[in-house]
Each structure stands twice: as C-alpha cells, then as structure tokens.
Amino acid sequence: MWKNYLKVSFRNLKKRKLYSGINLLGLTIALVSFFVISLYIHHEWSYDRMYSNADRIYKFNQEFVSGGEKQLVGTTPSSLVPTLIEEFPEVETGTLVFDLSIFSSVMVNAGEGNQEESRFAFVDENFYQVFDFKIIAGQRASLLNNPNQLVLTESTAKRYFGSAQNAEGKSLKINDQEYLVTGVMENFPSNSHLDFDFLASFKTHRHGKNPEWSPSNYYSYVKLRADADLEQFKAKLPKMVEKYLGEAQKENGFETAFYAQPVTKIHLGDQSLSSVKPGTDIRYLYIFGLVALLLIAIGIINYVNLATAEATERNKEVGLRKVMGADRLQLFGQFVSESLILTAGAAVLSLLIIYLVAPQFAKLGGVPLDLTLLFSVPGILALAGLVLTVGFLSGLYPSVILSGLEPIKALGNKVKIGGGAWVRKSLVVFQFFVSIGLLISTFVVKTQLDYMQEVNLGYQKEQVVALPYHYNMRKSIETLKQEMLRTGAVESIALASDMPIFIKAGYRIFPGGDNQNEFMITGYSVDKDLVKTIGLEILEGENFLDTDLSRTMAYDSSMEYPVILNESALQQLGWNAGEAIGRKVNFGGGMAHVKGVVKNFYFNSLHHGVGPLAIFIDPEQANVLLLRLPAGNPAVHLARLEQTWKEMAPDRPFNYKFVDQEYAQLYRSEERVGAVFGLFSGIAIFIACMGLFGLVSYVALRRTREISIRKVLGATQHDVLSVLSADFFRLLGLAAGLAIGFGLWFTDAWLAAFANKASIGIWPYLYAVLIVLLLALITIGYRSWKVYTLNPSKTLKSE
Amino acid sequence: MIQLKEIDKYIESRFQRVFILKGINLTINEGEFITLMGPSGAGKSTLLNILGLLDEDYAGEYFFGDKSIRKMKDKERSSLHKSEFGYIFQAYHLIDELTVYENIETPLLYRSVSSTERKSIIANLLDRFNMVAKKDLFPAQLSGGQQQLVGIARAIAGRPRVLLADEPTGNLHSGQAREIMEIFQELHAEGTTIIQATHARENADFGTRLINLVDGRIETDEAIAK
Secondary structure, eight states, rough: OHHHHHHHHHHHHHHHHHHHHHHHHHHHHHHHHHHHHHHHHHHHHHHTTSSSTGGEEEEEEEEEEEEEEEEEESSSSSHHHHHHHHOOOOOEEEEEEEGGGGGGEEEEEEEOOOEOOOOOOEEOOOOOHHHHOOOSOOOOOOOOTTTEEEEEEEEHHHHHHSSSSHHTEEEETTEEEEEEEEEHHHHHHHTTTTOOOOEEEEGHHHHHHSOOOOEEEEEEEEEEEETHHHHHHHHHHHHHHHHHHHHHHHHHTOEEEEEEGGGTTTTSSSSOOOSOOOOHHHHHHHHHHHHHHHHHHHHHHHHHHHHHHHHHHHHHHHHHHHHOOOOOHHHHHHHHHHHHHHHHHHHHHHHHHHHHHHHHHHHHHHSSOOOGGSSSSHHHHHHHHHHHHHHHHHHHHHHHHHTSSSSHHHHHSOOOHHHHHHHHHHHHHHHHHHHHHHHHHHHHHHHHHHHHSSSOOOSTTTTTEEEEEEEGGGGGGGHHHHHHHHSSSSSSEEESSSTTTTOOOOEEETTTTOGGEEEEEEEEEOTHHHHHHHOEEEEEEEEOOOOHHHHHTTTTTTTEEEEEEEEEHHHHHTTHHHHHHTOOOEEEEEEEEEEEEOOOOOOTTTOOOOOOEEEOOOOOOOOOOEEEEEEHHHHHHHHHHHHHHHHHOOTTTOOEEEEHHHHHHHHHHHHHHHHHHHHHHHHHHHHHHHHHHHHHHHHHHHHHHHHHHHHOOOHOOHHHHHHHHHHHHHHHHHHHHHHHHHHHHHHEEEEEESSSSSOOOOOOHHHHHHHHHHHHHHHHHHHHHHHHHHHHHHHHTOO | EEEEEEEEEEESSSSEEEEEEEEEEEOOOOOOOEEOSTTTTHHHHHHHHHHHTTOOOOOEEEEEEOOOOOOOOGEEEEEEHHHHEEOOOTOOOOTTTSOOHHHHHHHHHHTTTTTHHHHHHHHHHHHTTTOOGTTTTTTGSHHHHHHHHHHHHHHTTTOOOOEEESSSSTSOOOOHHHHHHHHHHHHHHOEEEEEEEESHHHHHSSSSSEEEEEEEEEEEEEEEOO
C-alpha cells in the first residue's frame, strides 16, 4: 500500500511541475530559515552549559544603594572569592577573573618586538577547577599557582610558538614583565561567556597578593557543593557584607549587597551588567523564534492553498478511487504521503543549502552555526519530527477536503470546493499579513537605527579619532601632543578617560555639606582641550584652564578641584545654570566647585536619556587621545601623525579608532535585529508571492475559457488583469490593514526600549504596503499576461 | 438478490419537484444480465448509481439480499460496496497517473489483498485480455477499446458479484463494442450478475432481460429470447 502511495505521489508531483516546484521551493526556503534560526537560538541558549556542574556555578554581582538609587554592577571586589571559600561551607571552590581589556590592552613580546593584544585576563589558581576547559598541555592542578605564570589558548599558542606543545615552558614578555607559559588550554568555545587569549596568574597582580574590598573590578565565580542549600547560602551573604564592609558603608553613606547569578543565565540575563562578552537580549531570541515559526507557517500555507486549489483538478481521481472502494482513511493516507514526500525533499534540499549559507549567516548573526548538531541523534530526531509535523500539517486540510468529496459529484463536472475558498482566502490574508507586518517592522527598526546614527549628539563625532595610549607614556604625553599639533595634521587634541560615545565611570555626588541628597553621576576625566576637540557647548561659566590642572596634580586634599556639570546634573541638584557657578559639591569623595555648565550631550547608548555628568580634569585617569582632524582625507593626516608617534613612542603600536565608527558599533545588536528582520521579511514576501503566483495560476487555468470569450468579445489586457486580480487585491487590502495595526503596536513596543525615539510617521507603513502590493501586482500581472496571449481559438476549441 | 421498492429520485427546484426516477419497483436475481435502455435523461445512469451505492440520496427502499441498505451502518454499506460491485464507465475513467497494471491493482489494494495474490490475479486478467505487453503503459498510450478492456479488468479484479456498466461501448466503434459485449457474455456465463445501460439495441441481445426506461419510469420489462 505505502509503495503504491509513494509511487502515485511521485508521479503526481512530477506531473504538476509548477505546483510541486512552488511548494518545494517555498518549503525549502522556510525550512532553511527555520534551521538557521533554530541553530542560532540553540547557540545562544547553550551558553555556559558545557562546564560539568554548570548548575552549581554562580557569578556574583554587586549592588550599590546610595541616595535611594540602586545600581547593580557585574564586578565585585577581589576579597569576595577568598572570603567565600574561607567562610562558607557551601562553597566547593571559587575563582576570580580580572579582565584587563576593560582598562587597556597589553604589549606582548616573544622576542620579535611588541605586539598589542587585548584579550588578556588575570585569573586565580582555581580557574580550571571551576571551569573545566580542556587542557592541551600542562598540569591542570598547577597551571597558575605562582606569580608570572601564563596559560595560552590553543590558537594563541600556535600564533606565538607554532604549536601547543612547543609553547609549554617558554616565556613571553607582557608589558615588560616576564611570564612562564605553564600550559595551553583549548580555545574558548563560542558559547562560553568567557573569552580570552592570555590568562595570567592573579598572584602576579597586586590584588592577588593582598585582596581588598575596594574597588569592585573583578568577576567572581563560585562552585557550590552538590549538597549545598542555595537559599541558605544566599541568606548568609548580608552578614558577610556587614562584617567586612559595615564600617565603610557607614562612613561613605552607601549600602551594598552581593547577588549570586547562575552562570547559565549570564549570557541571556540582565544586559546592563558587565560581562567578558556582550550578551544577547532574550527578547530578540523570542522574536527570532517567532519569525522562524511564521516562515514555516507561510510555507505550509502555500502548500495548503495550492493543494486545495488543485483539488478541483483532482476530483476525478478521487471519485474513481472511491468508486473502486477506497475509504476515506486510505485516501487521506495517499494525500498526506504526498505532502510528506515533498516536505522530506525540501528538508534534504534545505540541509544542502544550509551548508552553503551558514558562513554568510554566521557573519550576519555574529555567531558560528554548529551544523554537526543537525546530524546528531537529537538533531535527526528533531528533523524527522519537523518533517512529519510540517508534512502532516500541510497535507491535513487538503486531504480532508479531497477525501470528503462525494464520488458521483467528483466524477461529474469539475466541482466547486465551497469550504475551501473561504479557508484559502483567510490563509492568503494571513500570509500577506505576516509579510507586510515583517516589512513594516524592518522599516521601523531601520528608521530608528538611521535616526540614532544621524541624531545630534550634542558634540561632533565626525573627523574625530581616538588613539589609546599606555599609562607608561603618561610622562611624555604632553610633548607628544605638542609634536603632533606641530605637524598641522590635527586641529586639536584632548586627553580623556573614554571616548565620548560611551562613558562608564560612576561616582557619587552631593551638594556641599548635604550628604542626604547624594546621587550617582557619571564622571569623565579629561583635559582642558576636550571642549574644543569634540565641540561641546559651555552654557555658563568657563572651560578648564592650565592652572586647574596644576591644582589637581598637587593632590592636596584640602583643595577643591573644578568640575563642569551638564544640565541633567544641575537639574538633579536643583540648581539653575546661573546660580550654579562656584557652588560647592562633594564629588567622588573630594570637594569640588562648579566651574562651568555644559549643554547636555549623549554620552551613553540612546536607549537611555542623558544622565547627570561631571567633567573633571585628571590626566592620571586618561588613557586615550582624542584628535580632531582637519578637513580632507583622514588617511593622509593619520599617516603624518603616525610618523610623529613612531618617533616618540617607537615600541607602542599606533592603533586608532574613528569615533563615529565606534559609535555605530554601539548599536550592533540592533543592527543585527534589523538585518535579520530585513532578510526574513524578504524571504516571507518571496514565499508568499510564489504562493500567490500558484493560486493565480489555478484561477487563470480555471477561467481560461471565460477569459478567452471575454477576449473574443474585445477585452483588453487590462480588463483581463482586473478580472483575475480583483479578488486577490481585496484580500491583500485586508492583510495590509491588519499588518498596519500590528505595525502600530510593534512600533510602540520596539521604541519603548529607546529613550530617544525617531518619529516614525506613515512612510514605513506606506512603503511596506506599496512594495508588497506592487510585487503582488507583478505576480498576478505576469500570469494574466500569459493567459491573455493565449490564442482564443485554441482554448475555446478544447472545450 | 436486489430488490428496489418505490424508488423516487427528484431535484427540488424553486417551484416544483422534478422527478428523475419515479416509483421504480425492480427485482434482480443473481446471474441475470440486464440491459437498461431509454432516451437520454430517462434515468438510466441515476438508476445504476443507486444500484451501485454511489448515490444514497433517494426515497424508497433498497434491499440487498434480505438487508435494507438504508438500515445499514456506513461501514457495512462501504464493505458491501467494496466486495459486491464492479463499475465500468463510458469514458473508461482510468487514473491517468497509473499504468495499466497499477490501475487494475488499485481496487485490490483497497481490499487489502496480499501482494502475491494481487500479482496472480492481475497476471490472469492481463493474460485473459491479451494486455500483457501493455501492462506498463499509461492510459494515454492506449486506444479507446484497450482502455475499456483495462476498465473491465479493473472492475472484475476484486471478483464482484454485480457488474455495473454505464454505456460501456458508447465511445467505441462497432468492432470494439462487439468485443466488449462478448467479454460481458463470458463473465455472465461464469455467473456474474451484469447490469448495463446503453443506447444500442444490439447490445441488449447479449443479455437476458431488457428494461426500457422513459421519463424515470419503467415502461417495459421483458426477457430476451435466446
């Protein structure tokens, strides 16, 4: 029986090439999209689950409460891990990671000159007990037990020493400090939130020898014992804080707490917490998952639509089979087996295509796709399940319709399948609702992204280059500045602690003598040339002077130092610009007076508004030069500046970044969502249009005779088009209406994540609807043209 | 074997009932070879469809053996349909996507006949109708007469007790028609009950009984003298 089903199905599919082709292509594209998205989601979902006992590993975050404001950060003090190990029986072991790349890059010298490397971290000796990465060379137990020991990842070892085995026992000079390579580990898996090239023993670091409870610069992890009670453990943490930080809290008027976060929740968890690798907003995964399901639904709908439309052509066969004794179940089996074959074919085809597109998608989505997953046992089971589900869903409705035909009617003239038309129409509406909806979403995302790139940030980011320098160069930095200015290849240079696009450092501030009104403020340490270099607008008071610098440098705690506040800071202090100048504030533990007020500018992601900011002068904390280049080709200017740099700092690399490009980087995850939306809405439209083509083809076929008669009577091509398209355009209109409704909702939901919203207007809606309608018109137009050009004498004769 | 009592079949139009069959009383015994004649629209095909359980939308009583069709459950009716009836059509109605062999095989598949048994039944039929060489051809590659032979082979493959033929020779020229009628005669001789509808008087001579239908009524019902 099954053999017969298969044979008949194959012949049917072969006979109806257009119909099978459209279905096969539609299902294949839908499955490719589905697989790719699934693999992506699986990758994001699998983060940090590869360590044995991953369920017992926790990372610690620290909360600061001051002036009623809470701030949760991803880093903790260096004393936390040793204390937890020492005093908590629940803790099996723990480790601390100090990601140096937050602060600066390092210079690595293997005897052939300095190379700049940024993925460098100090980790303590328990690191490989908590995270059991594979050790390729060296002894796991003794890898980083002593100062000046170093573990390389496999690819880094290859880069410097040719192979992992070669690297063991060799030494590397990092920032002029000699390190012994005691081992080589596997490369960090792409789904680990940890990612470094160099891991040095934390004992090398000052805090490694003498842990302290301030500052909070270190990632802390513990592995609890299998029998530990997590809740009990958590409940005991406040006591520890009281014991070690109680006094400091009272003195400085803040409260702090530590929270344990499962290691598996880091990647998809709170995105505001700092981590070694940027995480993924879990909402995007939901959105992508939904898009994947919608695409599959569109593919299935194509099948259902075409198969029911085609049912009118197959009623004779169905009638005959019934007359010959087929019962409903047998017919059902035949039609479902047809859709199963098609789906299985599409699955095979899509696997081939995935092999081809995986590298491209990896680029777009930013993660590698693990294709071996598709061929693992669960992968194959999932695949089989998917094929069965999709095949069954596709075949279900057409089978019910076809197998339910009454034989006598089916054998007679072509039957009109009444119920089918209604369902078919709803499905078409759904397809185009999804297509237009996705397209609107794409345009909305794009509008906001464009807006963010073009919005006036309050300073000029174009033609500004950031040049990180090492603190070793601090003494000669003024000379370097002067030399660079003399080349004429730069208009102005400022020292700063960060690029202005994203300033991170948090400080506490309160009006002089009034520590009840303390609040958190972002601090930006610069020199006097910043205002000129990035074009800030001083509203009141004045910019820093050279004398301000010398005053700060005197480090006399009795002296006040000047700060420039932004409008938001003033607002929070409750002062207006005029009266603020000269007033005292307690800022970052010292006394300061307000020297100037700067117009608000965006120094954070546009997801947030402009918070309070204090600009102060402190070259000690600066580690980047901001250079305003004159008009003209930046490459020419940079070449001249590099020459000067080489003369002044021959052993330091000249690595510059354009501030506007770095700014664009801030919105990478949004760009990614935009790109994925764009891609998949294109795919959805394509599949839907194919389905539409198929449907119109059947309508055209059924009405060939009618159209021929119309033509004989003098109908123009335009008349034929309107005969064929009138019904469809009514459906598309309905779909467009629904999609616009969805778009309005989406716009609100998406823009809610941004403090600075673009005004969307009606254009995204208009464009989306027009584009889809135009494509639909072309699809229908092509088909109606084909019918129109048929010779009526032929079509009429055959009846 | 078959008994029809007061069978009415009508279409409800806006103002009146249009009767296609009215007051049909008919008893058919096993082994008869009946010819239904009458002008177009007399109700021949409708009567055949009712007899063959293809049309259940009528008034009156239909007994198969001693059982009332109307009182049967769907399942019983469907299995009766499968086991007792074979159908032959004017337009052959072969399935275009299936070869000669597969067309004959289809009813056997629906009757869950085992593979070896299927093979032997089909081999016998192909042999009997001289179609062995054509078993892998598709219907479109056969002449009308050959297609109707396949249609007959398919109809009798399941060994039905009743064979229903609706204008089996209507699309054939006289030579082919004669061949078909001779096969019917053979089947009749083997014990199959045959009911055919036809326009051609000469076909009736092959049978045992001739029924004339006019405007949905049985006008004459006579035995054919041999």
